[in-house]
Amino acid sequence: MGIDLSAEAAPRRRTTVRGPSDEPVVLTVNGTEHAVNLEPRVSLLDALRDRLALTGSKKGCDQGTCGACTVWVDGRRVLACLTLAITCEGRQVTTIEGLTTDGELHPMQRAFIEHDAFQCGYCTPGQIMSAVALIEEGNAGTDQDIAEFMSGNLCRCAAYPGIRAAIRDVRDARAPEPGATGDGG
Amino acid sequence: MRPLAYARVSTVEEAVETVTAAPGSAFLAGGTTEVDLIRLGIARPGLLVDINDLPLTGVEDLPGGGLLIGALARMSDVARAPEVAGRYPGVSRALLLGASQQLRNMASMGGNLCQRVRCAYFRDGLSPCNKREPGTGCSALDGLNRGHAILGTSEHCIATHPSDVAVALAAFDAVVRTSGPGGARRIPIDDFYLLPGDTPERENPLAHGELITAIELPPAGIARRSIYLKFRDRESYEFALVSVCAALSVRDGIVAEARLALGGVGTKPWRARHAEARLTGAPATAESYAAAAAAELAGAAVRRHNAFKVELARRAIVRGLTLAARGGAR
Ligand SMILES: Cc1cc2nc3c(=O)[nH]c(=O)nc-3n(C[C@H](O)[C@H](O)[C@H](O)COP(=O)(O)OP(=O)(O)OC[C@H]3O[C@@H](n4cnc5c(N)ncnc54)[C@H](O)[C@@H]3O)c2cc1C
Ligand code: SF4
Ligand code: FES
Ligand code: FES
Numbered sequence: 138m139g140i141d142l143s144a145e146a147a148p149r150r151r152t153t154v155r156g157p158s159d160e161p162v163v164l165t166v167n168g169t170e171h172a173v174n175l176e177p178r179v180s181l182l183d184a185l186r187d188r189l190a191l192t193g194s195k196k197g198c199d200q201g202t203c204g205a206c207t208v209w210v211d212g213r214r215v216l217a218c219l220t221l222a223i224t225c226e227g228r229q230v231t232t233i234e235g236l237t238t239d240g241e242l243h244p245m246q247r248a249f250i251e252h253d254a255f256q257c258g259y260c261t262p263g264q265i266m267s268a269v270a271l272i273e274e275g276n277a278g279t280d281q282d283i284a285e286f287m288s289g290n291l292c293r294c295a296a297y298p299g300i301r302a303a304i305r306d307v308r309d310a311r312a313p314e315p316g317a318t319g320d321g322g
Numbered sequence: 323m324r325p326l327a328y329a330r331v332s333t334v335e336e337a338v339e340t341v342t343a344a345p346g347s348a349f350l351a352g353g354t355t356e357v358d359l360i361r362l363g364i365a366r367p368g369l370l371v372d373i374n375d376l377p378l379t380g381v382e383d384l385p386g387g388g389l390l391i392g393a394l395a396r397m398s399d400v401a402r403a404p405e406v407a408g409r410y411p412g413v414s415r416a417l418l419l420g421a422s423q424q425l426r427n428m429a430s431m432g433g434n435l436c437q438r439v440r441c442a443y444f445r446d447g448l449s450p451c452n453k454r455e456p457g458t459g460c461s462a463l464d465g466l467n468r469g470h471a472i473l474g475t476s477e478h479c480i481a482t483h484p485s486d487v488a489v490a491l492a493a494f495d496a497v498v499r500t501s502g503p504g505g506a507r508r509i510p511i512d513d514f515y516l517l518p519g520d521t522p523e524r525e526n527p528l529a530h531g532e533l534i535t536a537i538e539l540p541p542a543g544i545a546r547r548s549i550y551l552k553f554r555d556r557e558s559y560e561f562a563l564v565s566v567c568a569a570l571s572v573r574d575g576i577v578a579e580a581r582l583a584l585g586g587v588g589t590k591p592w593r594a595r596h597a598e599a600r601l602t603g604a605p606a607t608a609e610s611y612a613a614a615a616a617a618e619l620a621g622a623a624v625r626r627h628n629a630f631k632v633e634l635a636r637r638a639i640v641r642g643l644t645l646a647a648r649g650g651a652r
Contacts (some may be wrong), residue, residue: 140392140536141377152340154369177328177370180357201425202360213427218429219357223328224350224372261429267424276423289422289556 143198157225166236168194175222182206182217186231190246193233193262194302195275197291207263208232214270233262244310245269259313264290267302277308325359330372334535336502337373340529342503344369349533352395352428354421355437364438364454378432378535381405382591390499393432393534397487398423400431402577410539412548412567413609414577416490416585421554422559432534433489434515435498436526439481452478453522460522466629469563472635474589475623479522482586483515484561490550490584492593493567494542502532515590544569544579549645552585555637562586566642569615572606582614582643583616587622594618598637606647608640615639 156177164171167188172186182199185191187230197205206217208230209231213216245265248254255261267290273276278285283301292300331337342348346368350356352594359365378392381403389405400406401417418435421429443449443461450459462470462480473483514526532550539545546568554560565585571578580601582594597614604610615636622632 138383140380140390146331152329152331152336154327154329156327157368160328173499176325176353178323178326178360184430199361201354204422204424207424210343214424216354216424216426218352219425221328221350221353221357224330224353224374274423285558286423 160223162226164189164222164225164230165228166230166285168210168229176223177223179222181208181220181222181225181230183215184222184262185230191232191234195259195262196240197259202291203260203263204267205260207266207290209266209270212266212270212273212276217309220244228319231266233266236265239244243269245307248306249300252299252303252306253296254303255292256301258288260292260296264292264300268300272302272308272311277304280305323362324366324369327369327551328372328490329369330375332375334376334378334533336552337371337376337533338501338503338531340369341533344371345530347371349373351430351433352396352425352537354425354429355433355545359438360444362445362446367542373533377499382563384420384541385544387641389539390416391431391537391539393536394430396419397429397431397434398426403427408546409478410490410494410544410545410548411540412550412569413487413490413539414494414554415550416486416565416567417434419550419558420486431487431537433535436528436538437485438525440484441470441481444481446472446604451480453518456521466578466627467625469561469586470625470628471589472619472622472624472631473584473585473592473629474517476518476520476522476589478520479518479589481518481522483588483590485591486550486552486562486565488515488591489565489583490548490567491537491539492591493548493569493581493583494545495540497538497540498534499538500528500532502529504529504532506535507532507537511591512593542569542581544571544581547646548581549642549648551638553634554586558615564631564638565639566640566645568642570601570606570646571642572647576607577601577604577606577610578587580614580616580642580643582639584618584635587631594639601643608644611640611643612636618634 159174162175195205197203201219350372351371378394382390382391407414413462449461470480498509548652552565569581580598584592597618599612600617
């Protein structure tokens, strides 16, 4: 934190310009380092799906409007379609494939199954990545908070009631004080 | 998407120098505007200069109770910073009602101020649009203009400025701090946004390579009870049709001081100075609020599909001022 205007990082280093053609890039995804060659214009979403064969993250709109591509970068949920892969060097990327431990589904994944929180399933990886982060953020306190802070994940099949029920379950199983409010709402 | 080069910089000086030296380059912060517009073919930088490593992410106290918000502080972090939520709840609320949590985690405060309009003709990359291609005309004038502005328009562009937080920042006289090839500047937010006039392609006074480093919020006791209301086609994750940031200080039933700014209706974040002038010294009543709204909206220029915004804005202002007089909360 802080706001620092000084050029304290002396001695000045020369700025390295990379691209526009392929550049060697190391991406850390779900704890594993992957060395790939990528043009700087390649989105994190395309890198994950087309280069690393991690096709869990979905492309709905490619414009930041649907949430199907939601992943975590350094633990925060973001949109992979509006993130350039090369900007993720040195950061930790987590995708839906990284949620399971030793083949065990994450509690949120199990809750989605129990509550029928999907129909076609296209939005589901993004919903789940958002839902787990939502609880971590402390934004799942009330139904109103859940609705507001999950609004970045659209579901064309309108599985919203099931999605909210799944989130409530996981929240209540974890948190001793249900009903605590988050930072919005 | 067109090919582009990439550089990551680590100091303000390096950022300014790198962009200044490359005519076709642009800063990259959260990328939620820039990457979107590059993919649409509307922004065409040859080089993106990634400023995300710059140490400009803090929220700090200024003497007297003001705040300094770093240009790379993320919308989600600023919204929940206790100093912001406590001293400028209208700013916090405006941030939380914008975009989605994923976007707010990515989007920076500096980038937010520089986001481009959501006019569909601007974004389609094809229609005549003076903002995208000066001199080609404005497709919205006689086109689908339901979302467009009614204040501050010109015959050359009627696009609404889309930022929510800029509306709240305008209400509290924020100052944009920059560092550029010509040195450092402090630009009052009202001067940061330019009316379209006959140069709608120019939206702010930033020189090429000039970096926003921070946003100053001057001390304003009145802001402690400020509110932000947003009206839109769906409850969440949507741009405003009309939004209101309001704060009132009332003594013995009389308005001592008023702050009012509007979103969704202006070609820039709209500080409602006519309304504020009407309110100051007037009784804190619904009649005064309606008169203030009328004074502000007297200059509205409507088009075929957006005339409803006048009445919507009038009601939103009255509701916003009523809530603000009660001490806010929302
Ligand atoms: C689906 C969607 C919905 C949205 N809804 C809302 C909404 O409801 N309300 C709202 O207010 N906003 C909304 N937004 C807009 C969003 O808030 C902006 O895109 C975001 O704030 C831009 O910040 P960024 O850091 O991502 O900027 P970038 O995309 O990185 O940059 C934007 C522009 O600013 C320039 N720039 C960035 N940082 C600086 C700096 N420090 N100094 C100088 N220039 C700089 C860049 O070169 C670029 O031209 C929405 C966006 C999307 C995609
Ligand atoms: S309103 Fe502005 S942005 Fe939209 S088409 Fe007209 S000139 Fe372009
Ligand atoms: S594909 Fe990223 S938000 Fe839709
Ligand atoms: S389950 Fe089909 S889009 Fe959500």
